[in-house]
Amino acid sequence: xxxxxxxxxxxxxxxxxxxxxxxxxxxxxxxxxxxxxxxxxxxxxxxxxxxxxxxxxxxxxxxxxxxxxxxxxxxxxxxxxxxxxxxxxxxxxxxxxxxxxxxxxxxxxxxx
Numbered sequence: 001x002x003x004x005x006x007x008x009x010x011x012x013x014x015x016x017x018x019x020x021x022x023x024x025x026x027x028x029x030x031x032x033x034x035x036x037x038x039x040x041x042x043x044x045x046x047x048x049x050x051x052x053x054x055x056x057x058x059x060x061x062x063x064x065x066x067x068x069x070x071x072x073x074x075x076x077x078x079x080x081x082x083x084x085x086x087x088x089x090x091x092x093x094x095x096x097x098x099x100x101x102x103x104x105x106x107x108x109x110x111x112x
Contacts, residue, residue, distance in 0.1 A: 035102070054072065
């Protein structure tokens with residue numbers, strides 16, 4: 001029996017899962033897996049301060065280019081980071097404000 005706020009009004013949130021397809025649930029789980037790597041989280045935090053190229057990210061995180069490039073590819077494929085070409089360099093940024101919000105909310109949650 002679904003949870004009810006009272007005897008007359010059925011909780012709308014209780015049936016939220018019924019409105020989500022299996023594919024959407026799988027995609028959501030995959031999205032959260034991306035946040036499961038500390039290097040990717042560090043890159044996302046680094047991009048909070050604005051656009052950067054790979055060299056700048058490597059310097060900020062004190063990591064080698066190969067490791068950063070690999071993680072950036074995963075972040076781009078997951079649509080968490082966008083990239084644009086500037087001359088020979090690729091410039092990376094957070095894909096949108098949702099990415100910042102997810103990170104901020106996660107940080108807020110662990111600080112409670």
